[in-house]
Amino acid sequence: MPHLNKAPRVGKGTAFGTFGELLQGVLPENDLDFLVTFPVARYTRSLFTPDPTRSEVTVYPPHKTKAQRLTVALLQSLGLPAGGMLVIDSEIPEGKGMASSSADLVAAARALCDSYGLAVPVLALQRCMQQVEPSDGVMYNGVVAFYHRKVELCEYLGSLPPVTVVSADEGGAVDTLQFNRIPKPFAAAEKDEYARLLARMGRAVREHDLATIGQVATRSAHLNQKLHPKRTLADMTRLAERIDALGVAVAHSGTCVGILLSPQHPRHAWQLQTACAAVQELAGNVAVHSSHDFTKTGW
Numbered sequence: 001m002p003h004l005n006k007a008p009r010v011g012k013g014t015a016f017g018t019f020g021e022l023l024q025g026v027l028p029e030n031d032l033d034f035l036v037t038f039p040v041a042r043y044t045r046s047l048f049t050p051d052p053t054r055s056e057v058t059v060y061p062p063h064k065t066k067a068q069r070l071t072v073a074l075l076q077s078l079g080l081p082a083g084g085m086l087v088i089d090s091e092i093p094e095g096k097g098m099a100s101s102s103a104d105l106v107a108a109a110r111a112l113c114d115s116y117g118l119a120v121p122v123l124a125l126q127r128c129m130q131q132v133e134p135s136d137g138v139m140y141n142g143v144v145a146f147y148h149r150k151v152e153l154c155e156y157l158g159s160l161p162p163v164t165v166v167s168a169d170e171g172g173a174v175d176t177l178q179f180n181r182i183p184k185p186f187a188a189a190e191k192d193e194y195a196r197l198l199a200r201m202g203r204a205v206r207e208h209d210l211a212t213i214g215q216v217a218t219r220s221a222h223l224n225q226k227l228h229p230k231r232t233l234a235d236m237t238r239l240a241e242r243i244d245a246l247g248v249a250v251a252h253s254g255t256c257v258g259i260l261l262s263p264q265h266p267r268h269a270w271q272l273q274t275a276c277a278a279v280q281e282l283a284g285n286v287a288v289h290s291s292h293d294f295t296k297t298g299w
Contacts, residue, residue: 097254
């Protein structure tokens with residue numbers, strides 16, 4: 001058992017979700033699947049109450065079994081007592097490609113470690129997450145390139161300037177485990193393009209170059225059409241061009257398509273109003289998301 005800094009208590013944990021990905025594909029080196037995270041201000045919050053007198057972890061809501069499995073695995077890996085109560089409270093919609101499951105897992109791990117006064121061991125967390133499902137890199141405090149099938153960090157890229165997303169949900173839900181079993185039908189030339197896009201995205205994030213981020217995200221969305229097509233993507237792309245938006249982004253393995261706007265654009269208010277009205281008419285629903293601000297929340 002690790003040295004504990006304090007007596008166990010009710011622990012708290014929080015994790016952000018994502019709006020799909022800024023980029024997702026396959027790299028030519030060893031056919032590695034990767035994604036670039038797009039953190040947004042939608043959160044999962046969790047509480048963990050340790051109970052050394054019990055030999056199991058119970059979870060509420062009961063269907064959050066992935067978070068329960070992660071908690072059990074992490075307790076075992078850290079040599080901590082096996083019992084406790086885990087409560088998950090999430091504002092991230094499930095099955096939409098917004099990293100709801102990954103956020104549940106990370107928030108649960110943070111609550112567990114907080115209850116025992118421990119720092120979250122990232123590598124141990126990733127090993128435990130590997131046992132549950134492919135996962136986004138939402139355990140990192142910034143935008144990262146991440147090997148989601150392996151649950152391993154590829155590269156830390158940095159943080160984003162503020163971005164607004166006007167989103168349409170095309171409906172339904174996608175099972176992450178099933179989706180990641182689908183063979184990726186990308187040719188060698190496309191894998192080479194993904195490598196170039198990742199290099200461009202890395203530079204753009206480090207330089208806060210929103211124009212290039214939007215261009216790369218748009219290209220990734222269209223490349224993904226052969227794997228998981230979005231019926232509104234062409235219309236959303238034309239709308240983005242018409243209002244001088246940064247571009248579009250998608251939940252590559254989910255159901256959402258979004259138009260990317262910069263709040264620094266001189267006509268941002270008009271862009272936002274126009275996009276919301278047009279997306280509502282196009283898809284029958286609209287939601288607005290903001291990129292997660294790491295500078296204000298102590299992440």
